Every structure is written in structure tokens, then in C-alpha cells.
Amino acid sequence: MKHAFYIYGSYAVITLVFAGVIAHSLLTFRRLTKALKS
Amino acid sequence: MTLYDLAHPSTIFRFCDKFLKPLAFLTLLAFAIAGYMAVNAPEDYQQGRTVLIMFIHVPLAWGSMAIYMLMTSAALGTLVWKHPLADVAAKAAAPLGAAFAFCCLVTGSLWGKPMWGTYWVWDARLTSMLVLFLIYLGLIALYNAADDPLKAGRIGAILTLAGVINIPIIKFSVEWWNTLHQPASVIRSGGSAIHPALLYPLLAMAVAFALLFFTLHFMAMRNELLARRLARQRSMEAFEVKS
Numbered sequence: 001m002k003h004a005f006y007i008y009g010s011y012a013v014i015t016l017v018f019a020g021v022i023a024h025s026l027l028t029f030r031r032l033t034k035a036l037k038s
Numbered sequence: 039m040t041l042y043d044l045a046h047p048s049t050i051f052r053f054c055d056k057f058l059k060p061l062a063f064l065t066l067l068a069f070a071i072a073g074y075m076a077v078n079a080p081e082d083y084q085q086g087r088t089v090l091i092m093f094i095h096v097p098l099a100w101g102s103m104a105i106y107m108l109m110t111s112a113a114l115g116t117l118v119w120k121h122p123l124a125d126v127a128a129k130a131a132a133p134l135g136a137a138f139a140f141c142c143l144v145t146g147s148l149w150g151k152p153m154w155g156t157y158w159v160w161d162a163r164l165t166s167m168l169v170l171f172l173i174y175l176g177l178i179a180l181y182n183a184a185d186d187p188l189k190a191g192r193i194g195a196i197l198t199l200a201g202v203i204n205i206p207i208i209k210f211s212v213e214w215w216n217t218l219h220q221p222a223s224v225i226r227s228g229g230s231a232i233h234p235a236l237l238y239p240l241l242a243m244a245v246a247f248a249l250l251f252f253t254l255h256f257m258a259m260r261n262e263l264l265a266r267r268l269a270r271q272r273s274m275e276a277f278e279v280k281s
Contacts, residue, residue, distance in 0.1 A: 003088050003152040010091045010145040014098070017137050018250065025257040032264040036271065 045122055051263045054256040061253045068246035075239035082236065089236060091149040096224070097244040098142035101251055102170060103205055105135035109177075110202045113195035125191025126266075128198065129181045130258035134251060136174035143167060154218060162211035163219035166204060173201040187266060 001007065072093075082089040109131050115124030146164070147157045158164065177194055184190035212221045223231040230237055 001087055003086070006148045006152050007087060007090050010094060010148045013144045013148075014094055014141045017141050018254075021134070021137055021254060022257075025254065025261060028261045029257070029264070032261060032268055035268055036264065 047123065047126075047263050047266070050123055050126075051260060054260040054263075058253065058256050058260070061249065061256060065246065065249040065253045068242070068249050072239060072242035072246040075242050079239045080235050085153060088149055088152055091145055093240055093243045094247075095142060095145040095149055096240055097247040098138050098145060099167070100244060101247050102135055102138035102142050102167075102174075103208060104248075105131050105138060105251065106170065106173075106198075106202065106205055109135065109198050113198040116191050116195040117199070125187065125194065126259055126262050127255075128194060129187075129191065130255055130262050132174055132177045132181060132194075134254050134258065136171060136178060138247075138251070139167065139171035139174055143171060159218050161217040161219055162215040163208065163217050166208040166211050169204055170201075170208060173197075173204065177201075187269075 076090060076093040079089070079093075081087055082092075085092070109128045112124045112128035112131070115121040116128065143164075146167075150159075151157050177197060180194050180197060181187075181190050184193065209222075211217060212219055224237070224240070232240070
């Protein structure tokens with residue numbers, strides 16, 4: 001596919017960014033619930 | 039349920055918790071449908087397959103501006119109506135707006151190189167979008183710098199209202215100035231200039247990104263409410279130890 005680097009690159013960037021946002025949010029939730037229980 | 043009932047942190051916490059899983063499922067479903075439509079869309083006669091980048095770039099641009107408008111209404115809620123959860127909503131939305139604006143800039147840049155021959159030009163649309171990203175970063179820094187969340191919320195609301203001037207600048211920059219960025223082709227007087235075969239995947243992707251935002255916003259609001267509950271609990275414990 002022509003310009004595959006730019007196309008896959010774009011999708012890779014948004015996947016990484018939003019996966020990071022989701023992971024951060026879930027880890028924060030776990031940390032906060034643990035802290036509240038202790 | 040009235041707006042007054044929703045003003046209670048525990049009510050909104052339960053609301054976020056209850057609707058988070060169905061919303062996450064809907065988001066995944068919407069991305070699956072939109073992805074299928076995008077992959078099967080025909081090639082653009084000029085862009086070829088790079089039109090696939092447009093299916094994510096355009097919804098991200100709309101999203102980053104829509105999130106700022108949501109933060110603006112939350113800022114009014116904080117300053118005018120003093121709604122106790124308005125600053126929670128605004129603070130939770132700021133990093134998401136930054137993520138949307140960042141992804142919009144990067145995908146636009148990756149589209150620009152094969153189509154324009156350059157990753158970046160200092161034209162009005164690109165620069166005003168960069169300014170929006172910087173405003174988001176400023177708001178995140180401000181919300182995290184202050185010890186008192188209520189005070190941070192009020193200052194953040196003022197900065198948000200000051201920065202809203204940038205939204206019409208982004209929208210109309212392609213009409214007010216000569217830009218390399220093309221003029222509006224979907225939301226414009228006279229209807230969309232895009233063929234339905236490319237327009238429908240674009241709109242499907244916009245719906246998927248909107249659902250993604252609401253899912254992430256619910257998660258972030260839930261975390262912010264928990265963080266405030268924890269801070270309150272710790273300050274009460276510290277007070278009990280002192281007395």
C-alpha cells in the first residue's frame with residue numbers, strides 16, 4: 001500500500017495514546033480504591 | 039433525577055460506575071463498525087488510501103474543540119451556578135482534550151507529509167490547533183498545581199473562559215486567512231462536499247470517538263471523586279490525631 005508508513009503510523013499513535021490514557025485511568029482507580037480501603 | 043440530585047458526588051459516582059461498562063462496550067462496538075466501514079471505503083481520487091488518516095484526524099479535531107466547549111460550559115457552571123461537580127467535570131476533561139488535540143496534530147502531520155510534502159507549516163489552522171493543545175496543557179498544570187481543588191477549579195474556569203476565543207479562530211481560520219489547510223468540507227453552508235461513500239465512515243468514526251470520550255470522561259470523573267474523598271478522609275484523620 002502506498003504511504004503505508006503514514007497510515008499505519010497514524011493509527012499506531014492514536015492506539016498508543018488512548019491505550020496509555022485507559023491504562024493510567026485504570027491504575028489510578030486501583031490505587032485510589034486500595035488507599036481508601038486501607 | 040433532577041440536576042440538584044446529580045450535584046451530589048456519591049450520586050454522580052454511582053452514575054459513572056453504573057454506565058461505564060455498557061458505555062465501554064458500545065464504544066468498542068462503534069469502533070468495530072466504523073473501522074469496518076473505513077477499511078472498506080473507496081480510495082479518494084486525490085488522496086488515495088491516505089484518506090484513512092482523515093477518518094481519524096477529522097473526528098479528533100472535532101472532538102478536541104467539542105471537549106473545550108464542554109469545559110467552557112463546566113466553567114460557567116463553576117463560576118455562575120457554583121455547581122459542586124462542574125470543576126470535577128472540567129478537570130477530568132482537560133487531559134482528554136489534550137490527548138485529542140495531540141493526536142489530531144500528529145495525524146494531521148502524518149497526512150501532511152505525503153499530501154503537502156511537509157509535516158508542518160505555520161498556517162492559521164495548524165497554529166491555532168497547536169495553541170488549543172497548549173491551553174489544555176496549561177489547564178492541566180494549573181489544576182495540579184493548586185492544593186485546594188475548589189480554588190484551582192475557579193482559576194481554571196477563568197482561564198477556560200479566556201481561552202474559548204481560540205475555538206472560533208480554529209473554526210474560521212481557513213476562511214479568514216489564506217491557509218495550506220483546506221477549507222471546511224463537512225460542516226459548511228451548502229451541505230457537505232464529501233461523497234457519501236467517504237462521509238458515512240467519517241461520521242461513524244466521529245460517533246465512535248464521541249463514545250470513547252464519554253467512556254474516558256466517566257473513568258476520569260470517577261477517579262477525581264475518589265481522589266477528593268481520599269484527601270478529605272486523610273485530612274479528617276490528621277485532624278483527629280492532632281486533637
